[in-house]
Amino acid sequence: MQILVVGGNGTLGKAVVARLRELGHSVISGGRHDADVYVDLADPESIKNMYTDLPELDHVISTAGQTTAKALVDMQPEDNMLSVQSKLLGQINLVIVGQHYLKDGGSFTLTTGIKKDDPIPGGTSAAMANGGVTAFVKSAAIDLPRGLRINAISPNVVDVSFEKLKSQFLGYTPVSITDVAEAFVKSVVGKQTGQEYQIY
Numbered sequence: 001m002q003i004l005v006v007g008g009n010g011t012l013g014k015a016v017v018a019r020l021r022e023l024g025h026s027v028i029s030g031g032r033h034d035a036d037v038y039v040d041l042a043d044p045e046s047i048k049n050m051y052t053d054l055p056e057l058d059h060v061i062s063t064a065g066q067t068t069a070k071a072l073v074d075m076q077p078e079d080n081m082l083s084v085q086s087k088l089l090g091q092i093n094l095v096i097v098g099q100h101y102l103k104d105g106g107s108f109t110l111t112t113g114i115k116k117d118d119p120i121p122g123g124t125s126a127a128m129a130n131g132g133v134t135a136f137v138k139s140a141a142i143d144l145p146r147g148l149r150i151n152a153i154s155p156n157v158v159d160v161s162f163e164k165l166k167s168q169f170l171g172y173t174p175v176s177i178t179d180v181a182e183a184f185v186k187s188v189v190g191k192q193t194g195q196e197y198q199i200y
């Protein structure tokens with residue numbers, strides 16, 4: 001199976017790529033730097049160009065998407081647009097465009113996160129993007145053609161990111177990145193669709 005991981009060079013992405021390769025899959029890493037294929041999720045034309053260059057894809061994973069971390073009281077409408085363009089619309093456009101390119105029976109797996117279910121200060125913009133992606137996944141699952149499936153993974157803060165993020169996540173118990181990577185594997189090799197796997 002050929003699997004694209006957009007964000008394959010990031011913290012979550014590296015673990016997912018490594019696990020899928022360990023299982024014998026052919027994995028292509030996508031992103032704006034240090035990737036096998038270039039894609040900028042915030043640019044729909046770039047998404048289309050990427051798919052045109054990858055005619056043999058079975059599955060697409062996104063562990064990408066930036067968000068704004070800012071106190072609501074300080075937020076301006078333009079601050080929120082990073083989360084909208086990148087994590088929300090970027091991941092959704094990966095599906096809207098990609099549904100016409102994946103092989104029959106393929107799948108999409110997107111990334112959300114705990115901030116929408118267990119809020120932290122400054123997390124509203126990320127929570128908005130996460131919630132939008134979750135709603136899209138549930139609905140797209142009944143609408144996708146040709147047996148295509150779609151799921152989302154919603155991780156808590158992961159162990160390897162905790163040192164960097166612990167001031168935001170005081171009182172949270174980080175989860176193992178190995179468990180999070182395994183949830184992506186379950187989404188790809190399994191048969192479920194329209195699900196959000198919460199690794200909390």
Ligand SMILES: NC(=O)c1ccc[n+]([C@@H]2O[C@H](COP(=O)([O-])OP(=O)(O)OC[C@H]3O[C@@H](n4cnc5c(N)ncnc54)[C@H](OP(=O)(O)O)[C@@H]3O)[C@@H](O)[C@H]2O)c1
Binds near residue numbers: 086090154155157161
């Ligand atoms: N780490 C955690 O504990 C954790 C927990 C819950 C949820 N999450 C969510 O999981 C996602 C990944 O987190 P992470 O910690 O792995 O982040 P990360 O280490 O910063 O990695 C992000 C990856 O996404 C790529 N990327 C970013 N913007 C992109 C764009 N516009 N187009 C294409 N690729 C893009 C980056 O590559 P380039 O910069 O080269 O494009 C990089 O490979 C984020 O949405 C985050 O909110 C993370």
